[in-house]
Amino acid sequence: xxxxxxxxxxxxxxxxxxxxxxxxxxxxxxxxRQPEATGKIQTAxxxxxxxxxxxxxxxxxxxx
Amino acid sequence: xxxxxxxxxxxxxxxxxxxxxxxxxxTVNDTVTKAAxxxxxxxxxxxxxxxxxxxHEVENANLTEEQxxxxxxxxxxxHHLMDSHDFTLFTYGKEGEKYFGFPLPVxxxxxxxxxxxxxxxxxxxxxxxxxxxxxxxxxxxxxxxxTDAEGTFTEDDKGHVTNVKPLDFSITKSLFMIxxxxxxxxxxxxxxxxxxxQNGSIAKGAGRFFEPIVxxxxxxxxxxxxxxxxxxxxxxxxxxIFFFIWFLNMFGLTxxxxxxTGNLAITASxxxxxxxxxxxxxxxDYWGHIFWMPGVPVPMKFILAPIELLGTIIKPFSLMIRLxxxxxxxxxxxxxxxxxxxxxxxxxxxxxxxxLAFVLSLLEILVALLQAYIFTMLAALYFxxxxxxxxxxxxxEVAHH
Numbered sequence: 001x002x003x004x005x006x007x008x009x010x011x012x013x014x015x016x017x018x019x020x021x022x023x024x025x026x027x028x029x030x031x032x033r034q035p036e037a038t039g040k041i042q043t044a045x046x047x048x049x050x051x052x053x054x055x056x057x058x059x060x061x062x063x064x
Numbered sequence: 065x066x067x068x069x070x071x072x073x074x075x076x077x078x079x080x081x082x083x084x085x086x087x088x089x090x091t092v093n094d095t096v097t098k099a100a101x102x103x104x105x106x107x108x109x110x111x112x113x114x115x116x117x118x119x120h121e122v123e124n125a126n127l128t129e130e131q132x133x134x135x136x137x138x139x140x141x142x143h144h145l146m147d148s149h150d151f152t153l154f155t156y157g158k159e160g161e162k163y164f165g166f167p168l169p170v171x172x173x174x175x176x177x178x179x180x181x182x183x184x185x186x187x188x189x190x191x192x193x194x195x196x197x198x199x200x201x202x203x204x205x206x207x208x209x210x211t212d213a214e215g216t217f218t219e220d221d222k223g224h225v226t227n228v229k230p231l232d233f234s235i236t237k238s239l240f241m242i243x244x245x246x247x248x249x250x251x252x253x254x255x256x257x258x259x260x261x262q263n264g265s266i267a268k269g270a271g272r273f274f275e276p277i278v279x280x281x282x283x284x285x286x287x288x289x290x291x292x293x294x295x296x297x298x299x300x301x302x303x304x305i306f307f308f309i310w311f312l313n314m315f316g317l318t319x320x321x322x323x324x325t326g327n328l329a330i331t332a333s334x335x336x337x338x339x340x341x342x343x344x345x346x347x348x349d350y351w352g353h354i355f356w357m358p359g360v361p362v363p364m365k366f367i368l369a370p371i372e373l374l375g376t377i378i379k380p381f382s383l384m385i386r387l388x389x390x391x392x393x394x395x396x397x398x399x400x401x402x403x404x405x406x407x408x409x410x411x412x413x414x415x416x417x418x419x420l421a422f423v424l425s426l427l428e429i430l431v432a433l434l435q436a437y438i439f440t441m442l443a444a445l446y447f448x449x450x451x452x453x454x455x456x457x458x459x460x461e462v463a464h465h
Binding site: 039043046047050051053054057058060061 | 284382385386389390393434437438441442445
């Protein structure tokens with residue numbers, strides 16, 4: 001029972017990591033194209049990253 | 065200025081980043097005090113059963129010793145994350161038997177009110193007597209139970225304590241720090257408010273530092289998310305919650321060794337307040353979008369209603385989990401990195417552990433601010449959804465396109 005749980009949580013964390021990585025990368029691209037919109041892009045990036053992060057933590061809680 | 069500002073800034077940042085190291089330095093095991101002395105002079109923030117170690121050399125330590133030390137480290141980290149009835153800054157003495165700190169008042173409700181100082185508990189070792197009843201702190205969950213004069217605990221087969229648990233209204237470490245932060249915020253921001261009056265609308269003193277942050281929250285969090293029309297009534301809550309979380313997060317990184325925003329009860333109440341404000345200030349459109357989603361076919365409206373209703377609860381729930389998990393994870397990782405020096409127990413371990421913990425502490429300073437920002441931001445986003453009035457605009461858009 002323990003091992004599937006841990007593997008599942010690991011998969012969720014990998015997914016969340018890829019998601020946040022993509023958000024960060026896209027934000028970098030966007031900032032490079034439009035440096036004057038840096039503030040707005042960063043805000044949007046942080047919100048999206050925080051939402052995904054919540055899912056990652058939820059998975060870790062399921063294991064606990 | 066003759067001195068360049070850059071190195072000074074770095075030095076201050078480095079000093080702040082070193083603080084958690086002091087708070088978490090421990091006397092987990094006597095064999096490692098040599099290694100600990102290399103990096104930190106202070107020892108042990110808490111009372112994690114310091115009387116076990118007997119001074120074995122590392123090379124001779126067999127597996128069971130290692131496992132024992134491992135368990136002690138885990139217990140110490142777990143202990144750090146918990147609330148406690150007294151304030152212990154560090155322990156000293158050969159076996160960490162002397163404590164530096166101060167006791168806090170204990171208020172228990174159990175057939176009448178019991179009011180005594182937590183020094184009676186003797187850091188969890190002693191049995192406190194009050195009005196003919198005996199109380200003792202359980203080591204495992206850190207809660208106060210009523211016991212007999214010897215302080216024995218009875219346990220059921222699952223390991224849960226079956227002793228009577230009195231209602232605990234004590235001023236614990238967390239509560240003490242919350243009150244302190246509340247007082248600090250009151251003094252700081254009242255001073256800021258007053259200085260506007262006295263000084264011709266110009267902030268002075270500490271207010272100079274906080275004014276831009278207050279303005280940032282108004283101009284970049286509240287107004288864009290809630291809207292020009294309604295943002296004013298939410299400002300007090302957003303400012304309070306931002307500075308409350310930020311200050312508590314920062315205090316969590318000081319040698320006080322508190323972990324308040326990493327406490328599910330605290331984050332749950334913060335999220336609950338957010339939920340209540342969202343629910344009770346919501347306009348007609350908010351409920352309309354939950355129970356009768358406009359612009360979708362009728363069968364779809366029935367499917368969407370329960371999902372949307374559940375969503376209103378999931379939103380504050382995710383706020384709660386996010387803050388709690390971030391702070392707990394930060395503390396655990398930091399403590400684990402510091403515990404590395406005991407795991408390695410060699411000249412390589414201490415600098416490595418110090419370096420890693422130092423870098424992570426810098427990151428934690430960022431996370432402390434970021435989590436306060438995100439909580440405020442998302443709260444503003446939910447308030448914005450609650451007061452949004454988009455029916456008319458939607459109709460117009462449909463007509464125009």
